[in-house]
Amino acid sequence: GESVGLHLPTLSVQEGDNSIINCAYSNSASDYFIWYKQESGKGPQFIIDIRSNMDKRQGQRVTVLLNKTVKHLSLQIAATQPGDSAVYFCAENMDRAAGNKLTFGGGTRVLVKP
């Protein structure tokens, strides 16, 4: 079946640098995408979302970009901090009208080096 996936399983970043986490999706009908952050021993924490009628959305230090042509989603973290070390998941909503069913990708681990 169609699923959401990630290109890089681990990303090492120097503190203060920008991070870019990539995600590919295959269901062209998906209309809503979310990024979650999961720290060790905790549940996923909502970071930012984007609807398919948008190309870009910005939050505090984070930006999500959506390229529907190539079915690609990315999360940019500005001035990465040690507290950003975690696993990041993208998720797509494959049938939001039917009730917000999310499909998660495999995750990317971000390690911030001091």
Next chain:
Amino acid sequence: EAGVAQSPRYKIIEKRQSVAFWCNPISGHATLYWYQQILGQGPKLLIQFQNNGVVDDSQLPKDRFSAERLKGVDSTLKIQPAKLEDSAVYLCASSIGPGDTQYFGPGTRLTVL
């Protein structure tokens, strides 16, 4: 505002035993979800409730897994009997409604020996 509460946080059982997990969603959230997260993977939806009714249980292994939300607030997820491959973190999430942001609890880490 209190988040999603789950208990226990950790559970170790032997295969063929039974286990139950409890979830208390954020107050006022009508939609509740149970996910299974195997180590190194993203969460996978097991079941979704809207108030006390099941919306989606298509990925719930119904021969051994069951879940209920009798009064439309708290929920329990049960596994009977457990298998080795059930070792995972079981996450509960809630949202105001079906199309709203899902908020996750800390999860219950289950180890089946």
